[in-house]
Amino acid sequence: MTEHYFSARPEAPSAPRTVRLALDDLTLEMATDSGVFSAGHVDPGTKMLLEVAPEPAVRGDILDLGCGYGPIALTLAHRRKRARVWAVDVNERALELTRRNAEAAGRGNVRACAPDEVPADVRFAAIYSNPPIKVGKAVLHGMLLRWLPRLLPGGTAQLVVQKHLGSDSLARWLNEQGFATTRLASRQGYRVLTVHSRPGDDPCTNSAAPS
Numbered sequence: 001m002t003e004h005y006f007s008a009r010p011e012a013p014s015a016p017r018t019v020r021l022a023l024d025d026l027t028l029e030m031a032t033d034s035g036v037f038s039a040g041h042v043d044p045g046t047k048m049l050l051e052v053a054p055e056p057a058v059r060g061d062i063l064d065l066g067c068g069y070g071p072i073a074l075t076l077a078h079r080r081k082r083a084r085v086w087a088v089d090v091n092e093r094a095l096e097l098t099r100r101n102a103e104a105a106g107r108g109n110v111r112a113c114a115p116d117e118v119p120a121d122v123r124f125a126a127i128y129s130n131p132p133i134k135v136g137k138a139v140l141h142g143m144l145l146r147w148l149p150r151l152l153p154g155g156t157a158q159l160v161v162q163k164h165l166g167s168d169s170l171a172r173w174l175n176e177q178g179f180a181t182t183r184l185a186s187r188q189g190y191r192v193l194t195v196h197s198r199p200g201d202d203p204c205t206n207s208a209a210p211s
C-alpha cells in the first residue's frame, strides 16, 4: 500500500537528510526524513507563504497546522520570539523532526504536538498552514472546521494551496462556512488565501487569553 506523508507512523526506513530554507530575514538548515512531506526540499508553496503572508501578532498563540518537519513553525518562532508557536501534526516522525529542528535553531517557543495535545482553551492570534489537501475534501474540511473557530476575533489564517488542487473551490467553501476569505497572492500555480475569523465563534471559553 502506498504510504502517505500524513501516516501517523511512517514505515518507510529512515533516510535522514538536510534541507535549507533561505528567506530575506533568515536561513534555516532543517533535518528531514523519508515519510514526511517534501523531505528533499522546502516546498515552493511553503516558501511563498513565508514570503508573502503578513507577520503574526507579536505575542500570544500562533498555530502552524500540519507542521511537517517545521519550516513554517520555525520561521514564525524566529519572527515572533515572544509568541508561542504550536506546531501540530498527525505524523509522529514529522513532529520529532520539528522538535529537533526547533532545538537546533534555539527556538524554545515552539511546541510540537499532536492535535489532541493542544489544550482546549488555547485561542490563536493567527494560523498558518500548507494544508494536507491530499487527505481528501471531507477530512480537510473537518480539520479546518476544528481549528478556524479557535481564531481570536480579528485573527486570520493564511493558507497556501495549489490552484490545481482546488484553491478556488476551497475559498468558496470557506466563504460559505462564514469565514470571509480573500486571495492574498497568486504565483506559479499557488494561491495564498487569507481567512478571517468568523463572527460569533466563541473567542474564549475560560478567559485563558494569551498574554
Ligand SMILES: C[S@@+](CC[C@H](N)C(=O)[O-])C[C@H]1O[C@@H](n2cnc3c(N)ncnc32)[C@H](O)[C@@H]1O
Residues within 6 Å of the ligand: 005, 006, 007, 037, 038, 043, 046, 065, 066, 067, 068, 069, 070, 071, 072, 088, 089, 090, 091, 094, 115, 130, 131, 132, 133, 135, 143
Ligand atoms: C502539505 S504538508 C505541509 C508540511 C509543512 N508545513 C511544510 O510546509 O513543509 C501537510 C501536513 O499536514 C499534516 N496533517 C495531515 N492531517 C492532519 C491533521 N488532521 N491534523 C494536523 N496535521 C495533519 C501532514 O502529516 C503533513 O505533514
